[in-house]
Amino acid sequence: MAEQLGLRPQGHPWLKPVRYRASWRPGHDAWGRKEGEPILPAVGDFFRVEGTEVHEVAVGPVHAGVIEPGHFRFQCHGERVFHLEIALGFQHRGVEESLLGGPHRQTTARIETLAGDTTIGHATAFSQAVEALSGASAPPRAQAIRGVALELERLANHTGDLGALAGDVGFLPTASFCGRLRGDFLNLTALLCGNRFGRGLVRPGGTLVDLDDALVAELGRRLEEAMKDLRGAAGLLFGAATVLARFEGTGRVDPATAEALGLVGPAARACGVDQDVRRDHPTGIWRFVHVPVMTAYDGDVNGRAFVRWLEAQRSYDFVKAQLATLPKGAVRAAARPIRPEHVAVSLVEGWRGEVCHVAVTDADGRFSRYKVVDPSFHNWMGLAMALRNEEISDFPLCNKSFNLSYCGHDL
């Protein structure tokens, strides 16, 4: 609100912009920046620890790997991290602004690329919001297909994460297997709709594609094969003493901190926080089918890795069961006009955690405000807290265990 509308909260100890952009209301800037003055990300004061033995390490925004840009500032004493400050905002595209006056022809494309790896999650949240605003609802078959797509997205990403975690600790077998298996799961989504990330599948009112029996059989067969290999790869990972020695106790977030920060998704469940939108606020297929909520209790890298593995197994069970009992009927309901002056809140448990979309319509039934909260928005602070009193050399591992989206945060 401070960035977009220039509102300045009273008594804020240290107000820093989350996104670096000019205010939507000319002349109102929460930081008193002049109009036309360039606003650059990660420029400004950082928290500093003073002392002769404390040193500062700055990483990014350009990284050694091919990843998104973000700036990390460590205050270190030798190898020990006292404080980590994360400065994002390099990926800000102005998505929320571009959605105003919608839905229009580009809206779904924008929604599906909010965070490319959460395409289904965001598209489902958007569709649910529009359906709520227009009073339409997706047919049962479409809801089941959406659920299958969402869980396939979870499977693919959790598999990729397990592989990336293995790669970070130099554990080759799982890293290599999971790299391929992630592709196999993405290909299942491609089989479903023609796009590996599920673009063009979920739309307000239902889905754009339907499955025939041959496709369902093929999906089931390939899912079975990929899952068999994933079981092997995960077994190797969690069976290796050297890997567990590296995972356990690294980057611990205690449950109280997790609750106070409002962490979501596997990062929260790894701390023992029992929350899952699929159970707590069920929509669509989740009102009829319950997926057990998986939690761990250590809140360390091992917890986050293991919760991912458990969730991948539950997702597999779900997809398998759904493919066997897909409801019959149409996959898309007729569109209805969006009601004016309404507000809709839509929640979806994406693979990274709770995806929240809020839409407010004006007198013409157009979006007067559209707000998106990606799970990454909640969890970046969790990463900063996980690094407290850890070794700086463990940062990449902790970072990978959260695996947060930069563009989902920066929007």
Next chain:
Amino acid sequence: MIHIVVHVLLVLALPPLLTGVIARTKAAFAGRNGPPLLQGYYDLARLFRKGSILPEGSGWVFLAGPVAGVAAPLFASLLLPFGGHTAPVSFAGDMILFAYVLALSRFFTAAAALDTGSAFEGMGAAREVAFSCLAEPALFFGFVALARISGSLSLSQMLGTGPGWVTAGAPLVLVAASWAIVLLAENCRIPFDDPNTHLELTMIHEVMVLDHGGPAFGLVLYGASVKLFVLSALFLRVVFPFNVTDPRLDWIAFVAGILLVALSIGVVESVMARLRLVKVPQLLVGACVLSAFGMLLLAR
């Protein structure tokens, strides 16, 4: 004379092959084809054709790092017997020169890293120096044990003690175990360091050479592989101190042995994860203790 020529040719030409063997072994474990065996040579050829950029404010020290990184292990190799042949240069106490020539290259690499003024590279230099402080005693305790077994202070005699496995098997096992750890640690292999990682915060050796590019980085890579070759040869001579009667067969046995060491390193890297950085000193102290006990067993 011919053996000196073969010795020098081997140490000049063979090292990049070792990295290829390690990479292929790891690829086989991961179910991939992996890079060609000669990839190390291709990389060097590519790097030496490139231009180079020096970091602002760095001086001759920055370039001295890669140069010393190649020169020192090459020189150290002259002190080391390959297989059953005596070393080209050999005198009483040459093991001390051997150890400190390698330390000299580390000094220059660390100095070159500090010369860039980058926070990462300083961090890497601090790690490398701290860890090698612990690896060095392990090497020296081993030398003392070998000197005691062979009754000589020259590497050529110390490392040719085939009968040592009969008369002093237990100390030799301890020294070999300790040096296997030193071999992995000094060459920045898993579980100490991951030579393939791109994560600058976890690196030890790699982070020190982040700013080197082109021919300078080519020298760094070549120097690292020569060091791997030299230390593998040292380790091999402890594990397999026997002379094959025919000199030609002996060279073949030596090359096969070196490739086998590379293969084993590849296997170790494939089946285990990296250690947490705080655990590295503990394992190195363990290596020291092993070779120290090897020495103590002989001190009766």
